[in-house]
Amino acid sequence: MKITLVGNGRMGRQIADVVAASGTHVIDRVLDVNDTISAGSFEGTDVIIDFTVRSAFLANYPALVASGVPVVVGTTGWDDVMPQVREAVAVEGSSLFYSANYSLGVNIFFRTLREAARLIAPFEQFDIALSEQHHTGKADFPSGTAIKAAEEILKSNPRKRKVVRELEDGRKLQSDELQVASIRLGSVFGVHSALIDSESDTIELTHTAKNRTSFASGAVRAAEWLVQRHAAAPGFYTMDDFLNDLFSA
Numbered sequence: 626m627k628i629t630l631v632g633n634g635r636m637g638r639q640i641a642d643v644v645a646a647s648g649t650h651v652i653d654r655v656l657d658v659n660d661t662i663s664a665g666s667f668e669g670t671d672v673i674i675d676f677t678v679r680s681a682f683l684a685n686y687p688a689l690v691a692s693g694v695p696v697v698v699g700t701t702g703w704d705d706v707m708p709q710v711r712e713a714v715a716v717e718g719s720s721l722f723y724s725a726n727y728s729l730g731v732n733i734f735f736r737t738l739r740e741a742a743r744l745i746a747p748f749e750q751f752d753i754a755l756s757e758q759h760h761t762g763k764a765d766f767p768s769g770t771a772i773k774a775a776e777e778i779l780k781s782n783p784r785k786r787k788v789v790r791e792l793e794d795g796r797k798l799q800s801d802e803l804q805v806a807s808i809r810l811g812s813v814f815g816v817h818s819a820l821i822d823s824e825s826d827t828i829e830l831t832h833t834a835k836n837r838t839s840f841a842s843g844a845v846r847a848a849e850w851l852v853q854r855h856a857a858a859p860g861f862y863t864m865d866d867f868l869n870d871l872f873s874a
């Protein structure tokens with residue numbers, strides 16, 4: 626595949642390394658903040674992989690989608706505009722794959738968490754909260770991964786109804802509120818924990834990223850899958866579509 630990278634930061638460079646090491650694909654173009662991006666920027670490329678920042682993604686997604694080239698998006702922090710992005714993909718008949726986290730390990734963590742949240746739901750003695758830690762260069766909080774983990778808990782445990790990202794002094798957390806706490810620390814690649822507590826015990830589920838390789842190799846695998854999928858059925862895809870294929874194969 627000829628891959629165009631949008632974003633030449635920590636993740637863009639990691640993807641270029643993974644692609645170079647694989648010897649299977651090539652990086653066709655690398656576009657960053659000083660490039661003018663339009664639908665025409667992607668002519669002749671097979672797939673676009675975008676790891677930028679919220680503001681860049683909001684500015685660029687109409688061009689990415691209008692190019693007709695399938696797009697894998699790793700950029701986080703734009704969940705609030707998901708309906709508009711889905712609509713643009715449908716109108717253009719293009720394909721876009723989004724995951725807040727392309728690591729297989731994190732996606733196994735999500736499924737484990739979904740089950741844990743379901744199992745504790747009937748037992749009021751068990752409370753649950755989430756924490757995430759990332760490097761100080763990260764622009765968004767909570768992490769996209771933590772937002773997705775929180776969605777899994779809300780779906781599986783009716784005792785939690787809304788997410789609280791920051792606590793205000795003097796206000797107690799309500800029992801139906803799910804706290805998601807964010808820490809920015811040094812060069813941490815990403816640590817996500819679900820903390821389950823009762824009077825008798827604690828259960829902790831933690832995923833710790835040891836480097837960025839699994840994010841990058843997961844994004845490249847998602848790109849391979851999306852190129853095939855786009856040819857058969859263009860649309861908006863997520864990790865669940867990809868993993869359901871992978872796990873059932």
Ligand SMILES: NC(=O)c1ccc[n+]([C@@H]2O[C@H](COP(=O)([O-])OP(=O)(O)OC[C@H]3O[C@@H](n4cnc5c(N)ncnc54)[C@H](O)[C@@H]3O)[C@@H](O)[C@H]2O)c1
Nearest residue numbers: 632633634635636657658677681699700701725726727840
């Ligand atoms: N989905 C995943 O698996 C996963 C993994 C790691 C990081 N991320 C997310 O990926 C994103 C990038 O992370 P990073 O650590 O590489 O960040 P980074 O800050 O190192 O890189 C972002 C890059 O985007 C570029 N950029 C800014 N504005 C642009 C524009 N208008 N057009 C094109 N490029 C532009 C910046 O110059 C920079 O090179 C973040 O949102 C992060 O949360 C997702």
Ligand SMILES: O=C(O)C1=N[C@H](C(=O)O)CCC1
Nearest residue numbers: 701725726763768769770815
């Ligand atoms: O380093 C980052 O930035 C990461 N961002 C993603 C998120 O917001 O969940 C994935 C983990 C690393």
